[in-house]
Every structure is written in structure tokens, then in C-alpha cells.
Amino acid sequence: MSEGEQAPPKLYANKPRKAQLKQFRGQHKSNEFSSPAAMGHTTTPPPPPKEPFVRRYKFLWPMLLAVNLGVGAYLFMRTNKKDTGEKEQDSSPVSTKDVTAHVAETSVSSPSITNPVIKREPIPEGQQRELLKWILEEKRKVKPRDAEEKQKIDEEKALLKKIIRSKSIPSI
Secondary structure, three states: OOOOOOOOOOOOOOOHHHHHHHHHHHHHHHHHHHHHHHHOOOOOOOOOOOOOOOHHHHHHHHHHHHHHHHHHHHHHHHHHHHHHHEEEEEEEEOHHHHHHHHHHHHHHHHOOOOOOOOOOHHHHHHHHHHHHHHHHHHHOOOOOOOOOHHHHEEEEEEEHHHHHHHHOOOOO
């Protein structure tokens, strides 16, 4: 080959990375300028590229999947057991002997604390009517989802109208 000609591109079994190509080209250029004895020395082909992470650790994926499913099943079962446990405790029959004995013990040992009932002044009729009118307006704004709900709202509105029109408002 003469100085102006370049060597034909080398074909590889595996495509080399850019870093490997730069290294190979650097070695090739240094060989051109070295002594003729070094020209006979051939370069070694680059090492085959590493396998991707997923393929290198393919035995890990089934194990990871099994552990993940196990943790999910454990969490699912744990939450279900708590729910059923509470239901069983609520529905279990309680004997009257246990209840009366417990009540007797607590009533003797600690004084009962009751909250005093606060008596409030009654709301004047005018304010009650205004409040009922406001409730009626809010009922009119509600959009029912089905016929049953619409019928219920209509009944409530009719009752509110009847109370508003009456001479005296019933006390609750």
C-alpha cells in the first residue's frame, strides 16, 4: 500500500464500542510511524462486549418475581384478617353475667362523670323560616343521579314548603 491509500475497513463479528474503535485507531496510527520491524506485529481483536444486565442476571428475575408476589399476598392477607377479626368480635355473643359484673365494678370504684346539658335559647321563628328557605334553595340546586333520588328530593322539598307555609313551625 502506498502512503495515500488507506487500509480497507476491518469486518468484526461483534460491533465494537466507540472507545474500542478509538483505541484501535490510535494503535494503528502509532504502528505506521514506528520501525518496519513493528509493522509485522498484528493487533489483537477487541474483547467481546459484556452481556447486558438483564441477560447476565436472568436467574434473578424469577426469584424477584416470586418474592414480590409473596410480599403482596402477605400484605393482602394481613389486611383481610384484621377486618374479619373486628367483625367477629363485634358479632360475638356477650353473656349478661360478664356485663353486669363489669358495670358493678366500675360504678363502685369511679364516680360517674356526666356532661351538663347546656340549655340554649330557642331560635326565633323568623330565623327558622329563613333557614328552611335556604335549605329549600339548596335542595333545588341538587342534581339527582337516578329516579329514586329525584323522588326523595321532591318529597323533602314538598315537606319544607309545607312547613314554611304553615302558621307555626313545629319544634324539634
